[in-house]
Amino acid sequence: MSMDDEKEKLESELSALDERARTRRQQSMLVTIVPVLLTALIVVYFAIDIAKKNMELYDARKAKEELDQRLSEGQSKLEQVEKSRKALEEETRRLEDRKKDLEAYLRSQRAEAPAVAGAARAPEAPESVVLKEEGEVPEGLRPTPRAKVITRPGVRALPIYDVVLSLDVPEAQKDSIKRVVYDLNPVFYISKRELVGGEPPSFEAAATVYACKSTVIVKIELVDGSRLELDYDWCRAEGWPQKSQEKQIVVPQSLQEVEKMLNQSPLVPRPPTAPPRPPR
The missing domain is CATH 1.20.5 (Single alpha-helices involved in coiled-coils or other helix-helix interfaces)
Known part of the structure; x- marks a missing residue:
């Protein structure tokens, strides 16, 4: 190969x-x-x-x-x-x-x-009744609202009423109240909706009005946070030209309607913004 x-x-x-x-x-x-x-x-x-x-x-x-x-x-x-x-x-x-x-x-x-x-x-019905209670309100706590009314002449010979609202509190219970507010009906008292009470024990608050209408809601705040509301018929207090014997009835009206009626009526004077405090 x-x-x-x-x-x-x-x-x-x-x-x-x-x-x-x-x-x-x-x-x-x-x-x-x-x-x-x-x-x-x-x-x-x-x-x-x-x-x-x-x-x-x-x-x-x-x-x-x-x-x-x-x-x-x-x-x-x-x-x-x-x-x-x-x-x-x-x-x-x-x-x-x-x-x-x-x-x-x-x-x-x-x-x-x-x-x-x-x-x-x-x-005769009581002048004030309990509307509402909140919290632990003591059973015996029933303050009594008071109204002191003094009449004085106003514009165009219309009378003006200086009113001092206060609260009668028993001596043993006066330290339990912290604050008091007097709530006027806004339908009749446009510029005086709420009046804050002064110092204890009377918690006084002053207002000047031309008439007594409706009732006053007295809102009481206690020291422990509890609340008590009273419906006070101040129209039955002494000093008004005609003391009311029955509780006033509120006619439902809006604030706009009341303001319109007041603005249209030349005979309705306006109360002073800072009314003088009536003498004690």
């Missing part, structure tokens, strides 16, 4: 070896790539599934938070309703007690009133 034949034989064997090596590399590459691709697909699938689960978990937590918030709001409203119910029950109880006191007072007055012209005289 010549050298050329041997060379060709070697080259053919080398070519065959290269071909087999290339085939093996391709097979090895396929064997490597396929598992990697499968693994990547599995990872992507689980990643998508985990993302969906996280989204569902987030939605569930958000829904739970909303439900908890609604439950808290409902519980708060329920507590407010319960407090309102208890307050109404307490107010009803106090009104019932006040009603019983007034009925007992009327019965005692009827029993003690002398007969006049063959008929019993109707009892």
